[in-house]
Amino acid sequence: xxxxxxxxxxxERTGVGFGDCKKALQESNGDxxxxxxxxxxxxxxxxxxxxxxxxxxxxxxxxxxxxxxxGAIAEINSETDFAARNERFVQFCEHVIExxxxxxxxxxxxxxxxxxxxxxxxxxxxxxxxxxxxxTDGGIVAGYLHSTGTVGAIVExxxxxxxxxxxxxxxxxxxxxxxVNAEELxxxxxxxxxxxxxxQALETGKPENIVKNIVRGKLKKFxxxxxxxxxxxxxxxxxxxxELLKAQGSTCVRFARYQVGESFD
Numbered sequence: 001x002x003x004x005x006x007x008x009x010x011x012e013r014t015g016v017g018f019g020d021c022k023k024a025l026q027e028s029n030g031d032x033x034x035x036x037x038x039x040x041x042x043x044x045x046x047x048x049x050x051x052x053x054x055x056x057x058x059x060x061x062x063x064x065x066x067x068x069x070x071g072a073i074a075e076i077n078s079e080t081d082f083a084a085r086n087e088r089f090v091q092f093c094e095h096v097i098e099x100x101x102x103x104x105x106x107x108x109x110x111x112x113x114x115x116x117x118x119x120x121x122x123x124x125x126x127x128x129x130x131x132x133x134x135x136t137d138g139g140i141v142a143g144y145l146h147s148t149g150t151v152g153a154i155v156e157x158x159x160x161x162x163x164x165x166x167x168x169x170x171x172x173x174x175x176x177x178x179x180v181n182a183e184e185l186x187x188x189x190x191x192x193x194x195x196x197x198x199x200q201a202l203e204t205g206k207p208e209n210i211v212k213n214i215v216r217g218k219l220k221k222f223x224x225x226x227x228x229x230x231x232x233x234x235x236x237x238x239x240x241x242x243e244l245l246k247a248q249g250s251t252c253v254r255f256a257r258y259q260v261g262e263s264f265d
Contacts, residue, residue: 001094003030004195006018006025006035007021007022007025007034008025009032010024010032010035010036010207016185020120020248021035024036024038039078042258044225048221050125051170056077056079056260056261057077057078057079057080057081057084057261058075058077058078058081058084058129058234058260058261059075059076059077059084059089059093059149059150059258059260060073060075060076060145060149060150060258061073061074061076061093061096061100061145061152062074062097062143062144062145062152062154063095063097063098063100063101063143064141064143065101065223066152067143068140068141068142068160068165069135069136069137069140069141069157070101070133070134070135070136070141071101071133071134071141071142071143072097072100072101072104072131072132072134072154073100073132073143073145073153073154073256074093074096074097074100074107074128074130074131074132074258075128075129075130075131075133075258075260076092076093076096076126076128076129077127077128077129077261078084078122078124078125078126078127078259079124079125080124080206083122083124083126084158086228088121088122088124089118089122090104091132092114092115092118092126094157095111095114096111096128098224099111100131103133104131104132104133105131105132105133106133107128107131107226108128110180111128112131130258131256132154132256133160134154134156134254134256136156136157136253138158138159139156139157139158139159139160139250139253140156140157140159140160140161140165141154141155141156141157142154142155142157142165142166142168142169143155143166143169144166144170144172146173148234149260150259151168151173151257151258151259151260152169152173152257152258153170153172153255153256153257153258154169154255154256155168155169155172155252155254156253156254156255157234157245157250157251157252157253158248158250158251158252159248159249159251159264160247160250160255161248161249161250163247164244164245164248164250167235168241168245168252169233169255170234171231171233171241172228172234172255173257174234174259175231176257177225177227177228177231177236177255177257178226178227178229179226179227179228180227180229180253180254180255181227181228181229182223182227183228184227185223185226185227190219193218193219193222194215194230196221197214197215197218197219197222198205198211198215201218206251228241228242228252228255229241229242229245229252230242248250
């Protein structure tokens with residue numbers, strides 16, 4: 001029979017239920033370390049059984065290095081919002097982002113065992129859905145995470161732009177651009193939008209030359225809404241992001257915007 005002190009120790013170190021701790025100690029003949037090994041093996045089995053269950057809730061984690069040279073953002077999913085508020089889940093998210101700041105995408109396989117143990121403790125499927133890491137040489141990396149913990153962004157600039165660094169990450173979080181410049185818009189995306197705009201314009205019954213002008217105008221609007229540099233800055237709608245960056249002697253190199261549960265399509 002496993003004694004209460006050992007059960008308490010195993011439970012404190014793993015977070016799993018009383019009954020599971022007791023069984024683990026019985027299976028390991030009362031050896032605490034053996035019980036921990038037993039639970040680790042069991043957590044992997046439980047994680048595999050739960051892996052086909054949809055995990056679309058969760059939270060983001062974001063961290064920028066003290067010198068602003070490295071930044072990372074990660075999405076960690078759970079099955080329910082309740083689990084996403086669990087203290088152990090929040091701690092796991094912190095562990096994920098600390099690791100991601102150093103290892104980037106390698107974080108996911110590195111923390112597989114930790115994730116499986118959390119699945120065993122919480123009883124839900126957990127997944128590290130994606131991780132992005134930026135490192136700059138001579139520029140600056142900034143980030144912003146909304147207070148809900150469900151949407152945020154990191155951005156790399158070619159040069160320090162002062163207050164605009166973090167404010168631009170906030171702008172990206174709010175305005176959701178697709179790319180930095182128009183040249184980066186995939187041809188297939190532009191073609192699809194053009195076909196949709198053309199079909200809409202033709203329904204008006206206007207002449208072909210007018211239809212072309214309508215489509216051209218809608219494509220220009222789509223471009224201004226989709227390209228970061230052409231978007232109106234959220235704190236000064238009279239100026240574009242590109243204009244503000246140019247005034248600061250900086251450019252946007254790249255950005256990553258995450259929202260919990262969003263489609264990659």
